[in-house]
Amino acid sequence: MLRAFQRTFFPAAWLGWQVESNWTDPLIFFVFSALKPIASVMILVFMFNAVSRSGTDPALYAYIYLGNALYIYVGAIMAGTSYSILDDRERYRALKYLYIAPISIPVYLLGRAMARFMTGTLAVGITIAAGIVFFKVPIHPMRANWPMFFAALALGVLCLAAMGIILGSITLTLRSEPWFLGESVASALYLFSGAIFPITLLPATLQPIGFLMPMTYWLELMRRALLGSGSASFPTLAAYSNASLFGILAALTLGFGLLAFILHRLFDRIARDKGMIDAQSNF
Amino acid sequence: MKPEFAIHTEHLGRIYKVRGNRREKRQLKERVALRDVNLQVPRGEFFGLLGPNGAGKTSLIKILVTLLAPTTGRALVAGHDVAKYPQSVRPLINMVSGGESSGYGLLTVRENLWLFAQFYGMDYRTTRTRIDELLEIVGLKDRANTKTSDLSTGLRQKMNIVRGFLTDPHVIFLDEPTLGLDVGASRDVRQFIRNWAAAKPERTVLLTTHYMAEADELCDRVAIINAGKVLDCDSPANLKRRLQREAIFHLEVSPLNGVVHGFEHLPGVRKFVHTPGDGKSELELILESDDAIGGVINTLTTHRARILNLQKREPTLEDVFVDLVGMSLAEAEKNG
C-alpha cells in the first residue's frame, strides 16, 4: 500500500515540478508565476484605494488583500490538477501509458497537485511580499501564528487537491471544451469563498454554496493565522472559534477526499465506456 | 495455476456512439468497431492482427490494455477480466503505439524512461541497466540525455518502444510499432521485437499491422480482421497454403479498354484486384486453377488489350486477404 503510494506520488510530484516550473527559461517562468498574480491584485489595490478614501478600515484592506493572494492557490491546485490530466492526455499524449501502468490515478494527481502547490507558493509568496513592500498592506510576519498557518495550509492543500481530482476526473469525460472547466469552477467559487466580500452579501438562496465550500473556512483560518485573531475581518465567521473552523475544514477535507475517491471511480468508468482516455478534444 | 491463454476474448464487441452532424440533428449514431471477436492467444505466442484502416485493431488493443470498455462480451488478459479487474492486468502488460510522439518534451530521454520505470516499482539498478541496454539496442544511447522535445518523431518513437519493453511485460501490445519509421529503423525494430520475444518462451506479443510482410515475417499466427470481424486466424504458412490449390497470376496490361468488368463472370476466376497505374494497369488474379488463365487471355485479346507482362507467383498474405475480403488491403483502406 505505502510502497504503491510512494512509487506513484513522488515521481508524479517530481514530474509536475519539472514540467510546470520551466527552469530552462527562468524569466518566462518568473513572469508567469509572479507578474500575472501581482497584476491581478493590483486591480484590487486600486479599487480599494478608491473606496478607502471614504474611510474604510486599513486592517480590512489586509484581510481582503490576503484573501485574494491566497485564492491563487485555488487556481493553482484545484484548477491546475485538472489541467495536469488534460495536459498528459493531449499535449504529452502520455495519459494512456500512465493509465495502463499499475498506479492509482488519484495518487498520481495528488503528486501533480503537490507540484502545483509548490509553484503556486512562489506566486502567493511574491504577491504577499509585493503587498507588504509596494502596496502598504499592513501584514506583520513577526506577529503571525505560524503553526496555525501551516496546519491550515496543509488541510487546505489536501482539500483543494481532492477538488482538483474531482474536476480532473470529470474533464476526462467531456467531449468539448474540457479546458474551461477548472478555470470556470475556480472563478465561480471565488464569489462564494469570501475572498473579496462576505458571503452573507450573496442572495440568500446562494449563500449555502459558500458555507459548503471549504475555501470559505480555509481563507478565514489562513487570514487569522497571518493577521492575528482579533484583527478586522468580515463578520460572517466571526462567531466561530479557530478550533471549530479547523473542525469544519477537516470534516470538509475528509468529505471531499471521499467524494474524490468515489467520483473518480465513477467518471473513470464513464471515460472508459466512451473511449476518452486517449481522445483528443476539439480545442 | 498459470493461465493457459495470455489473451482470451469471448464474443467481444465494441460500439462507439458518435454525434451526428447538424443535418442529422446531432443524434447519436452507432459505429460498430468490433463484432463477436473470439480469440485465444496461448502464452508465448507472437500473434498478429492484420487489417486495413478502421478494421478495429486499435479498438481491440485498447480494450485488452484496459483503456476502453467492451460493449459486449469479455476479454481476459493473463487470466484476468480486463473490465472487472484492470488493476490485476496492468502490472503484467505494456503497450506501444506507433505513429505518434508521446512523452514529456521537457524531460530527457532517460528521465522519461526513468519516470515510467518508477511507476512500475522497478528498482534503481534494474532500471539503469535496462535503460542502458535498450537504448543501446535501438541506437538512442548517445541521445539519452537529450531533451525529448529535441528528438525527431522517429527517435521519439524509438524512445516509446523502449518505454514499452522496459518493464519486461508478460504480454506486450504493439499497435503498428513501425509506423512512421524509415526502412532501416523498421527493420531494426522488427529484429529487436523478434529477439525479445524469442529470449524468453513465456513472453507474449500482440502486434497489429497493415503491412503484410511484417505479419508474415514476425507472427506465429495471424488474425485477419476487417470491418470489426475476425475473418480467419491461422499461421501465415497455413493461411497461404489454403491458396495453394489456387493459381495466382500477376498481369500488366495496357491499355485495359474496360475489360475488368467482364472478369467477374469468367469461369475459374475467384477474385481479382485491379490497380490502375501510369500508362498500364496491374491485375492480380486468384484463379481456381492454371487452366482459367486461358479465358482471361482470350478476353483481353478480344478487347485488344495488350499484355505487357504475365507472371505466376506464390501466394502471399495479401492474396489471403483478397480471397477473404474480396478486395485488396489498399482498396479496403480507401473504402474504410
Ligand SMILES: Nc1ncnc2c1ncn2[C@@H]1O[C@H](COP(=O)(O)OP(=O)(O)OP(=O)(O)O)[C@@H](O)[C@H]1O
Ligand atoms: N473514439 C472513437 N469514436 C468513434 N468512433 C471511433 C473511435 N475510435 C475508433 N472509431 C471507429 O471504430 C472503427 C475502428 O477503429 P480502429 O481505430 O480500431 O481501427 P484500426 O484498425 O486501428 O485502424 P487504423 O489502421 O487506421 O489504425 C473505425 O470505424 C473508427 O472510425
Ligand SMILES: [Mg+2]
Ligand atoms: Mg489503429
